[in-house]
Amino acid sequence: MRLGGRLAAAIDVLDDMERRRRPAADALKDWGLSHRFAGSGDRSAIGNIVYDALRRRRSAGWLMGDDTARGQAFGALLLEWNETAESLNRSLDGDKFAPPPLSEVELGLIASRDLGAAPDAVRADCPDWCVPLLEQSYGRAWVEEAEAMSARPPLDLRVNTLLSTREKVLAELSDTGAKPGLLAPEGIRIAPIDGAGRHPNVQAEPAFQQGWFEVQDEGSQIVGALAGAAQGMQVLDYCAGGGGKTLAMAAAMQNQGRIVAHDSEKVRLAPIFDRLRRAGVTNVEAIARVASLEPLAGQMDLVLIDAPCTGSGTWRRRPDAKWRLTQKQLDLRVREQAAILDEASRFVKPGGRLVYITCSVFEEENGGQVKAMLERSDRFAALDHKALWTRAFPASSDQAIIRPDSISLTPARTSTDGFFFAALERVR
Numbered sequence: 446m447r448l449g450g451r452l453a454a455a456i457d458v459l460d461d462m463e464r465r466r467r468p469a470a471d472a473l474k475d476w477g478l479s480h481r482f483a484g485s486g487d488r489s490a491i492g493n494i495v496y497d498a499l500r501r502r503r504s505a506g507w508l509m510g511d512d513t514a515r516g517q518a519f520g521a522l523l524l525e526w527n528e529t530a531e532s533l534n535r536s537l538d539g540d541k542f543a544p545p546p547l548s549e550v551e552l553g554l555i556a557s558r559d560l561g562a563a564p565d566a567v568r569a570d571c572p573d574w575c576v577p578l579l580e581q582s583y584g585r586a587w588v589e590e591a592e593a594m595s596a597r598p599p600l601d602l603r604v605n606t607l608l609s610t611r612e613k614v615l616a617e618l619s620d621t622g623a624k625p626g627l628l629a630p631e632g633i634r635i636a637p638i639d640g641a642g643r644h645p646n647v648q649a650e651p652a653f654q655q656g657w658f659e660v661q662d663e664g665s666q667i668v669g670a671l672a673g674a675a676q677g678m679q680v681l682d683y684c685a686g687g688g689g690k691t692l693a694m695a696a697a698m699q700n701q702g703r704i705v706a707h708d709s710e711k712v713r714l715a716p717i718f719d720r721l722r723r724a725g726v727t728n729v730e731a732i733a734r735v736a737s738l739e740p741l742a743g744q745m746d747l748v749l750i751d752a753p754c755t756g757s758g759t760w761r762r763r764p765d766a767k768w769r770l771t772q773k774q775l776d777l778r779v780r781e782q783a784a785i786l787d788e789a790s791r792f793v794k795p796g797g798r799l800v801y802i803t804c805s806v807f808e809e810e811n812g813g814q815v816k817a818m819l820e821r822s823d824r825f826a827a828l829d830h831k832a833l834w835t836r837a838f839p840a841s842s843d844q845a846i847i848r849p850d851s852i853s854l855t856p857a858r859t860s861t862d863g864f865f866f867a868a869l870e871r872v873r
Contacts, residue, residue, distance in 0.1 A: 473492050628838055695729055
């Protein structure tokens with residue numbers, strides 16, 4: 446397929462998403478099933494246009510003066526694919542599968558508009574209702590922070606030190622452009638793709654099959670390292686999901702001590718068993734039933750809560766979620782998080798540590814939750830987060846947003862997804 450056919454397909458997918466209120470992955474999968482003639486390169490390029498259009502939905506529509514799927518897709522090519530209005534029309538000329546080329550009216554609008562002069566919410570590519578939330582989190586820097594959440598993400602990997610080293614994995618992935626991560630000591634990064642490119646399928650690599658590495662955003666690696674799991678500890682990963690942070694903690698503990706991986710949803714926990722086997726992890730016990738955790742009450746050195754949240758910190762990777770999110774969903778998550786904090790805190794022993802993590806950038810889900818919990822309970826006190834960061838990452842003290850009672854990571858500051866981290870000690 447030429448660019449015109451790919452662009453037309455992307456417009457169809459975006460129309461389908463809007464009409465049926467469905468996730469991008471589902472719409473792209475259905476398009477591929479009904480257009481089996483399209484090769485993997487075509488499907489990848491179409492997906493890139495769709496995701497770029499979702500990341501830059503407001504700025505693309507503003508540039509084109511058109512908020513429809515056509516405006517978003519054309520605008521995404523102009524903003525993210527190094528295309529000009531003239532080069533784009535040349536590419537579409539003579540392609541019977543292409544959408545109509547840019548009209549004189551559209552060409553005039555594009556020529557007259559400077560994105561730097563657009564309204565803040567347009568440059569930020571975020572829903573209007575999220576503006577106060579971003580301002581609360583980042584103050585005057587909220588537009589720059591939101592802009593960074595609209596960029597293409599890298600592909601990050603974590604080396605499993607139980608079975609390999611970063612040097613060995615880098616050698617195995619030498620033809621992928623992989624390089625050491627920016628902050629995480631076991632991190633590896635493959636840079637964001639350009640245009641119609643696609644990241645390598647690293648899960649097909651022999652090194653992955655042998656358990657040498659996992660796919661994990663560097664921000665997730667950093668907050669996992671800050672949690673402080675160490676050899677011999679008794680650890681509860683209370684919202685373990687598929688086990689990404691469980692695996693990282695097991696490696697940090699060198700398979701010594703005990704980790705209980707819990708998730709109330711068996712479906713979310715199911716992938717952990719294959720991952721544990723592949724990674725050579727032997728100190729993890731997976732438990733789904735809450736009642737089975739009762740003997741652990743007051744016994745754990747570390748309880749980690751990777752809380753269910755809006756996922757606003759992952760908008761680079763899941764941009765369609767940005768436009769589906771509602772205030773009602775945020776309110777629901779906030780209630781869930783408060784309940785989980787109260788329940789999980791019961792398992793921390795005196796002198797133990799409770800760690801609260803989200804992949805959200807909203808204060809209501811982050812610092813607001815920690816403050817509210819400390820007001821509800823006098824059994825916990827915040828640790829010195831500047832000291833925590835300095836011990837873990839002494840050469841990078843100016844990158845994260847470090848407050849006395851928390852640490853935040855952002856695409857703009859740390860080149861990671863957005864993460865929030867807070868560690869509390871049980872003092873009574």
